[in-house]
Amino acid sequence: MTLSRRHVLAGGIAAGATTIAISPASAAPLLTAAGPVRTSPFALGIASGDPTPSGVVLWTRLAVEPLAADGRGGMPARDITVQWEVADNARMHRPVARGAARARAADAHSVHVEVEGLRSGREYWYRFRVDGHLSRVGRTRTAPRRDEMPATLAMSAASCANWEAGFFTAYRHLADDEPDLVLHLGDYQYEGKGTTNPAAPRVHAGSETVTLEGYRLRHAQYKTDPDLQTAHAIAPWLVVWDDHEVDNNWAAGVPQDAKAPEWNHTPERFLARRANAFRAYYENMPLRRSSIPSGPDMQIFRRLGWGRLASFHMLDTRQYRDDQACDDGWDTNCAGALDPSRTITGSAQEQWLREGFSRSGARWDFLGQQVFFTQRDGKIEQELLHTSNDAWDGYVGSRDRITRAWMDAGVRNPVVLTGDVHKHWAADVKTDYADPDAPVVGTELVASSITSGGNGNTAWSDPIMEWNPHLRFSGDLRGYLRTTVTPAGLRADFRSVDRVTTRGGAVATQASFEVADGQRGLQAVG
Structure with missing residues (x-):
């Protein structure tokens, strides 16, 4: 190219x-x-x-x-x-x-x-x-210089690229947009062993990643993809991990399955696996020496400024979180999820974020992070919350504290950028999701996956939109998020490819929204 x-x-x-x-x-x-x-x-x-x-x-x-x-x-x-x-x-x-x-x-x-x-x-x-x-x-x-107000920033966000689910065509289209900056919000690679499904577009090399050699091989396989290489070569990236860089739905020192297989049998074995994953992650990412891992510990939460236009607070919602309450799936009225003492960020990172909000003079403050922030009620039964315990819904106290922190600090335009869920979403952030009239206090933009989930469905419509009025859009196609940030406003384009299980998928903008400077709430475009 x-x-x-x-x-x-x-x-x-x-x-x-x-x-x-x-x-x-x-x-x-x-x-x-x-x-x-x-x-x-x-x-x-x-x-x-x-x-x-x-x-x-x-x-x-x-x-x-x-x-x-x-x-x-x-x-x-x-x-x-x-x-x-x-x-x-x-x-x-x-x-x-x-x-x-x-x-x-x-x-x-x-x-x-x-x-x-x-x-x-x-x-x-x-x-x-x-x-x-x-x-x-x-x-x-x-x-830009810290005292400069740039006229514009072209920023794209991506997540969830599963080699076996399809081809990384969305990365190629992202590169064609020539962004100034790319955020990767997690699940850069997947840890599973090679599939035996003959219909899979591609197959992982090697067994499930556990050893250092295994993680290095998996990263190398992903890096051979020409579309991913082109996306890396077009702009600087800000990267953070989610779960699949280590183990599905891991939480701090707790693996998804602590009973089997053998490498998760004890905390010591899982931390050894985590150390292998972190070392390989650093070796394969454009990170500064401040992120060099020390055994099973590695700091990836960090802050980057873009003049006076934007501040990016890149979070780690895996390494320091409490274990998921009521298991790590969806559950109805999980009492643990409502425990205000539980945390998804850990106390030190939460304090770091609070301090960042209080010192920020940026026009736009972005939280680059991994899992769904806004309440997403699946509602199996009327009057009962049915939410994902792996997302911020499983850590309601954390979400309330972070939301209040940016409000107390007077953050001018807070925007949460999210990956993980393999669909595009646009949402208004509120302090009280049970009250339809509660004020909007921020914005969440969720980038769909690069491939995870397969081709998707152009006619798909999520029924939960009916009882979650703060959720403004959802789309079940693979793709990425493209934003244009100016002092006057933000435009978000949800870019979607029509297929990933074969090469050559075409891209189109599935929906667009704008947020005006100083005005809370998404406005649909077109």
């Missing part, structure tokens, strides 16, 4: 820009490979992420045999020097920054380069080189 220049650069970069080339062991000297790598090692693509006004993270992971069973990508058991360069033009003429980093065998030959000294609010292009082999050229950008 040819990377275009949609935004006009306002001037060149200052001479003598500084850079920092890092890996998790950047203090060690670079090692020269004993003999050249004879095949291009860029089979897993490239990526960038976590932009700041002065820099960005550049990522790649070397592999010549991505599906090698040991998860090492067919690479030699030695460290390899990787050269990188950044330019202010797509042809890579006259690079403005360059350096070298070490791809360590111990880190599955992954590379994280934190580039500094770039100009704010600018497009840049980058690439890697190993022994004469060049990677593709990627497009990225820095965030």
